[in-house]
Amino acid sequence: xxxxxxxxxxxxxxxxxxxxxxxxxxxxxxxxxxxxxxxxxxxxxxxxxxxxxxxxxxxxxxxxxxxxxxxxxxxxxxxxxxxxxxxxxxxxxxxxxxxxxxxxxxxxxxxxxxxxxxxxxxxxxxxxxxxxxxxxxxxxxxxxxxxxxxxxxxxxxxxxxxxxxxxxxxxxxxxxxxxxxxxxxxxxxxxxxxxxxxxxxxxxxxxxxxxxxxxxxxxxxxxxxxxxxxxxxxxxxxxxxxxxxxxxxxxxxxxxxxxxxxxxxxxxxxxxxxxxxxxxxxxxxxxxxxxxxxxxxxxxxxxxxxxxxxxxxxxxxxxxxxxxxxxxxxxxxxxxxxxxxxxxxxxxxxxxxxxxxxxxxxxxxxxxxxxxxxxxxxxxxxxxxxxxxxxxxxxxxxxxxxxxxxxxxxxxxxxxxxxxxxxxxxxxxxxxxxxxxxxxxxxxxxxxxxxxxxxxxxxxxxxxxxxxxxxxxxxxx
Amino acid sequence: xxxxxxxxxxxxxxxxxxxxxxxxxxxxxxxxxxxxxxxxxxxxxxxxxxxxxxxxxxxxxxxxxxxxxxxxxxxxxxxxxxxxxxxxxxxxxxxxxxxxxxxxxxxxxxxxxxxxxxxxxxxxxxxxxxxxxxxxxxxxxxxxxxxxxxxxxxxxxxxxxxxxxxxxxxxxxxxxxxxxxxxxxxxxxxxxxxxxxxxxxxxxxxxxxxxxxxxxxxxxxxxxxxxxxxxxxxxxxxxxxxxxxxxxxxxxxxxxxxxxxxxxxxxxxxxxxxxxxxxxxxxxxxxxxxxxxxxxxxxxxxxxxxxxxxxxxxxxxxxxxxxxxxxxxxxxxxxxxxxxxxxxxxxxxxxxxxxxxxxxxxxxxxxxxxxxxxxxxxxxxxxxxxxxxxxxxxxxxxxxxxxxxxxxxxxxxxxxxxxxxxxxxxxxxxxxxxxxxxx
Numbered sequence: 001x002x003x004x005x006x007x008x009x010x011x012x013x014x015x016x017x018x019x020x021x022x023x024x025x026x027x028x029x030x031x032x033x034x035x036x037x038x039x040x041x042x043x044x045x046x047x048x049x050x051x052x053x054x055x056x057x058x059x060x061x062x063x064x065x066x067x068x069x070x071x072x073x074x075x076x077x078x079x080x081x082x083x084x085x086x087x088x089x090x091x092x093x094x095x096x097x098x099x100x101x102x103x104x105x106x107x108x109x110x111x112x113x114x115x116x117x118x119x120x121x122x123x124x125x126x127x128x129x130x131x132x133x134x135x136x137x138x139x140x141x142x143x144x145x146x147x148x149x150x151x152x153x154x155x156x157x158x159x160x161x162x163x164x165x166x167x168x169x170x171x172x173x174x175x176x177x178x179x180x181x182x183x184x185x186x187x188x189x190x191x192x193x194x195x196x197x198x199x200x201x202x203x204x205x206x207x208x209x210x211x212x213x214x215x216x217x218x219x220x221x222x223x224x225x226x227x228x229x230x231x232x233x234x235x236x237x238x239x240x241x242x243x244x245x246x247x248x249x250x251x252x253x254x255x256x257x258x259x260x261x262x263x264x265x266x267x268x269x270x271x272x273x274x275x276x277x278x279x280x281x282x283x284x285x286x287x288x289x290x291x292x293x294x295x296x297x298x299x300x301x302x303x304x305x306x307x308x309x310x311x312x313x314x315x316x317x318x319x320x321x322x323x324x325x326x327x328x329x330x331x332x333x334x335x336x337x338x339x340x341x342x343x344x345x346x347x348x349x350x351x352x353x354x355x356x357x358x359x360x361x362x363x364x365x366x367x368x369x370x371x372x373x374x375x376x377x378x379x380x381x382x383x384x385x386x387x388x389x390x391x392x393x394x395x396x397x398x399x400x401x402x403x404x405x406x407x408x409x410x411x412x413x414x415x416x417x418x419x420x421x422x423x424x425x426x427x428x429x430x431x432x433x434x435x436x437x438x439x440x441x442x443x444x445x446x447x448x449x450x451x452x453x454x455x456x457x458x459x460x461x462x463x464x465x466x467x468x469x470x471x472x473x474x475x476x477x
Numbered sequence: 478x479x480x481x482x483x484x485x486x487x488x489x490x491x492x493x494x495x496x497x498x499x500x501x502x503x504x505x506x507x508x509x510x511x512x513x514x515x516x517x518x519x520x521x522x523x524x525x526x527x528x529x530x531x532x533x534x535x536x537x538x539x540x541x542x543x544x545x546x547x548x549x550x551x552x553x554x555x556x557x558x559x560x561x562x563x564x565x566x567x568x569x570x571x572x573x574x575x576x577x578x579x580x581x582x583x584x585x586x587x588x589x590x591x592x593x594x595x596x597x598x599x600x601x602x603x604x605x606x607x608x609x610x611x612x613x614x615x616x617x618x619x620x621x622x623x624x625x626x627x628x629x630x631x632x633x634x635x636x637x638x639x640x641x642x643x644x645x646x647x648x649x650x651x652x653x654x655x656x657x658x659x660x661x662x663x664x665x666x667x668x669x670x671x672x673x674x675x676x677x678x679x680x681x682x683x684x685x686x687x688x689x690x691x692x693x694x695x696x697x698x699x700x701x702x703x704x705x706x707x708x709x710x711x712x713x714x715x716x717x718x719x720x721x722x723x724x725x726x727x728x729x730x731x732x733x734x735x736x737x738x739x740x741x742x743x744x745x746x747x748x749x750x751x752x753x754x755x756x757x758x759x760x761x762x763x764x765x766x767x768x769x770x771x772x773x774x775x776x777x778x779x780x781x782x783x784x785x786x787x788x789x790x791x792x793x794x795x796x797x798x799x800x801x802x803x804x805x806x807x808x809x810x811x812x813x814x815x816x817x818x819x820x821x822x823x824x825x826x827x828x829x830x831x832x833x834x835x836x837x838x839x840x841x842x843x844x845x846x847x848x849x850x851x852x853x854x855x856x857x858x859x860x861x862x863x864x865x866x867x868x869x870x871x872x873x874x875x876x877x878x879x880x881x882x883x884x885x886x887x888x889x890x891x892x893x894x895x896x897x898x899x900x901x902x903x904x905x906x907x908x909x910x911x912x913x914x915x916x
Contacts, residue, residue: 001581005773005774006587008587008590008591008594009591009595009812010591010594013815016817017815018814018815018817018818019558019560019812019813019814019815019818020558020813020814020818022556022818022821022822022825022897023825023897025824025825025828025829026900026901027828027829027831027832027901027904028828028832029824029828030827030828030830030831030832032716032717032827033688033690033717033849035690036688036690036717036718037716037717037718038714038715038716038717038718038719038722041598041599041715041816041819041820042598042816043595043598043599043811043812043814043815043816043819044595044812044815044816045815045816045817046812046813046815048558048560048813051560051564051809051812051813052560052563052564054812055564055567055588055809055812056564056567058583058584058585058587058588059564059567059569059570059584060569060584061582061583061584061587062569062570062573062581062582062583062584062585063573063578063581063582064568064569064570064571064572064573065568065572065573066568066569066571066572067568067569068581070574072574075574077572077574078480079480080571080572081480081524083524083527083528085566085571086528087527087528087531089562090531090532090535091535091540091542092532092534092535092536092537092538092540093535093538093738093740093741094540094738094739094740095538095540095541095542095543095554095738095739096535096538096540096739096740096741097540097541097546097548097552097554097739097741097875098551098552098739098741098742098743099548099550099551099552099878099882100538100539100540100548100875101866101870101882104538104539104870104875105538105539105741106537106538107534107535107536107537107538108538108741110534110537111531111534118518121516121517121518122516122518124514133610133611133614133743133744134610134796134797134798135797135798136785136795136796136797136798137610137614139795140795144649144652144653147653168786168797169784169785169786169787169788169789169792169797170785170786170795170797172785172789172790173785173788173789173790173792173794173795174795175790176790176791176792176795177621177650177653177794177795178653179653179654181790182790219506220506220507222506222508224508225508225511250513250514250516251504251507251512251513252507252511252512252514253511253514256511256514257508257511267798271480273571273572273802274572274573274574274575274801275570275571275573275801275802275805276570276573276574276575276576276582276585276588276589276801276802276805277574277575277576277585277589277607277762277798277799277800277801277804278608278744278798278799278800278801278802278803279610279743279744279798279800279801279802279803280798295649315649315652316645316646316648316649316652317613317642317645317646317649318614318646318649319610319611319613319614319646319743320551320611320612320613320614320640320642320643320646320731320742320743320745321551321552321611321642321741321742321743321745322741322742322743323742323743324610324743324744325740325741325742325743325744326738326740326743326744327743327744329531332531333527333528333531335518336519336521336522336527336530336531337478337521337522337523337524337527338478338521339518339519339520339521339522340515340516340517340518340519340520340521341520341521342478342521343516343518344513344516345478345481348500348503349481349483349488351500351503351504352483352488352491352492352495352500352503353483353491355491355495355497355503356491356494356495358495359494359495359496360494371506372497372503372505372506374506393578394580397578397580397581402574402578402581403578408786422480422481423480423481423482424482425482425483425487426482426483426487426490426491428482454580454581457580457581457583458580458583458773458775459579459580459583459769459773459774459775460580460769460770460771460773461580461769461770462579462580462767462768462769462775462777463767463768463769463770464579464767464777464779466767466768467765467766467767467777467779468765468779468780468781468782471756471763471765471779471780472765472766473590473593473603473604473756473763473764473765473766473779474590474593474594474597474603474604474605475590475591475594
């Protein structure tokens with residue numbers, strides 16, 4: 001890691017410099033609208049090499065999958081194949097304009113069509129739309145589809161969405177944006193949805209339930225078909241949050257098992273890079289009855305040609321143009337390289353890796369649920385007096401590992417949510433487990449090491465409270 | 478398969494530690510009748526074969542670079558300096574996660590802070606967030622933000638002449654709420670603002686390229702207690718007064734034009750900025766400056782109490798990701814261009830667009846409809862614009878957007894976009910071809 005403080009780009013400025021070259025104008029000078037001419041623009045002024053060094057040095061202050069093991073639960077930080085990047089950088093894609101017209105865009109629409117078909121098959125859905133730009137955007141699309149479907153059936157009194165207490169925070173927020181009120185359903189002692197509580201909640205105001213499966217405890221919802229049947233009999237629909245699909249590719253088809261609408265995060269299961277926060281892509285799939293409500297347009301094939309079409313009762317457009325197309329190219333590249341066998345191999349190895357880590361750590365770190373896990377598991381960090389999950393997370397950094405997801409799910413105190421993914425070797429898993437065990441030992445013998453961690457990074461623990469109290473969100477000169 | 482690093486030997490050793498005889502046993506929680514279903518997918522193929530296949534697919538598109546390109550309408554063909562993708566594609570940026578652990582994410586965090594700062598200067602706002610999915614969703618979320626400040630105000634004033642897809646997205650985002658979306662024509666100060674108006678939205682410039690000064694609209698909105706939201710062209714803001722300087726409360730923009738390819742419509746960059754007064758109401762991720770325990774400067778995600786993972790159903794928005802890499806490209810682009818480069822690009826667009834407009838206006842039957850414009854303007858055509866488009870595409874000239882694509886009744890209108898990518902020779906070719914097909 002680059003430990004030397006790097007100035008802000010504004011602090012490197014030398015007035016008069018420029019970091020790019022542009023052609024001289026070959027046309028007459030035109031005037032600007034009177035009264036609207038801008039007087040000054042105070043952006044940095046740098047030469048090209050200074051820009052290159054600045055951002056190169058910044059990059060060296062990051063942990064990333066390319067440089068470090070990154071066992072973030074529910075984030076699926078698997079290797080991002082470089083073939084994806086080569087494919088997405090082809091000039092025929094980069095220079096394609098969304099409004100060039102179907103006839104001028106046959107390659108792009110064909111790719112969308114083929115990815116739609118592949119993802120529908122993997123999820124067991126009748127059709128999918130690739131419009132949503134992220135997982136949360138897919139959720140919003142999905143619950144809007146449920147709302148419109150129920151409206152069409154005259155079921156406008158169905159305003160309540162059930163959400164298990166282990167759900168991602170985006171689920172309730174998406175419901176609010178779709179006009180639903182949410183009701184939390186508790187988990188039972190086995191970490192699955194409490195069926196009694198579910199039954200009690202199923203009245204005729206229920207629009208549906210949002211289920212993450214495997215859930216955020218890393219456990220497969222064993223009663224999934226039963227739950228779907230209960231909700232369907234009560235007149236509701238079942239939404240599937242596919243954030244954890246990495247455990248299920250080639251293993252289980254949600255669309256064939258009672259899930260009516262579902263999103264996948266292509267930036268998780270389908271290996272597109274997280275890019276420090278995005279862009280993602282959040283395909284949404286549906287069973288036959290819900291297909292006409294998909295966000296559009298979707299790609300269709302007709303008479304050997306490809307076209308873009310709005311589904312009959314579409315919830316409408318959720319973003320301009322056709323989803324995060326550049327991300328879709330990467331996911332398609334990955335699906336083509338993997339094929340059917342590869343899909344099952346992904347799930348099998350991700351579940352194997354997670355269970356191996358669980359087995360290696362369970363003596364030193366308590367597990368609230370001891371069942372066989374799927375692609376991830378949740379341990380607890382209160383391993384010694386005065387030691388918290390945050391301390392373990394920060395100490396892991398000194399051992400060269402990105403911390404797991406911490407303090408989530410909310411229903412496990414001091415949660416450490418660990419997802420190794422299928423692309424880590426046993427050697428890496430052992431090194432991580434050894435570090436975790438060494439930290440557990442340090443927690444008893446030298447807890448200060450944990451409280452002071454990390455000590456090997458460009459900055460130590462930050463004062464986030466002060467930062468939020470008097471925010472500095474912009475360079476002030 | 479090169480992405481699975483464990484052989485049978487390791488897998489067996491791992492299963493022994495777990496205490497299972499086979500990998501299949503790990504899946505016993507899944508109902509047996511639904512376990513391991515067949516997948517009707519083609520077999521996996523090698524990297525070499527996949528790349529060949531995808532190259533062939535990509536070659537079926539007609540893209541800028543193969544034609545003289547005058548099509549914009551929300552997706553713009555601008556020059557991207559080589560260092561932009563070269564730096565943004567570094568693995569340490571590309572394969573990092575959201576910077577929740579600041580000690581190991583200072584690279585991403587500082588870059589976001591720099592983006593926020595440069596974008597705030599360009600748009601004239603106090604605060605810019607770390608981005609939304611695209612310009613359309615940024616606009617929808619800005620209106621949601623304005624409405625949520627006082628939900629009793631149910632009127633939303635939208636320009637009739639704003640990108641049709643943006644309008645559609647706003648309608649989708651508001652389809653669950655009891656609000657009234659009213660379209661107005663012309664300058665923003667002519668909109669019917671009243672005491673029940675949540676916000677007045679202005680486009681700067683409008684979809685057909687018209688530039689309306691914003692100050693009068695801002696005043697009218699504020700006099701009624703409404704917020705003034707501006708959807709702006711960020712490159713235009715380099716040479717024209719920023720929306721912030723003219724009184725905007727929230728500014729949104731499509732930032733694709735700042736160092737990102739057209740990519741058939743995505744991923745793009747939803748820019749959003751606001752004032753100090755409203756910063757705690759703004760959705761999206763925000764990075765702030767902070768100090769560590771030794772007093773060293775660093776950066777963190779901040780004001781997170783607004784966000785869905787804390788506020789759940791009470792959050793301003795469900796947004797959870799940002800357009801990280803696209804934002805990074807915009808950040809590097811602005812740093813490389815600097816004040817001078819941005820002004821040069823903007824001036825080249827303005828000069829060339831006006832030259833093109835003057836050439837087109839000379840052609841019998843053609844009329845430039847937009848009065849005051851920057852890089853895009855509307856032309857009325859003597860023949861259906863879709864026919865002209867089809868004829869010119871055959872000559873490898875993409876002349877603009879026939880408006881019939883969005884509104885079947887607007888047959889003889891063509892939206893023409895000119896950027897620094899178009900040479901005088903390109904423009905002369907366009908004018909000659911328009912004249913020829915209309916003769």
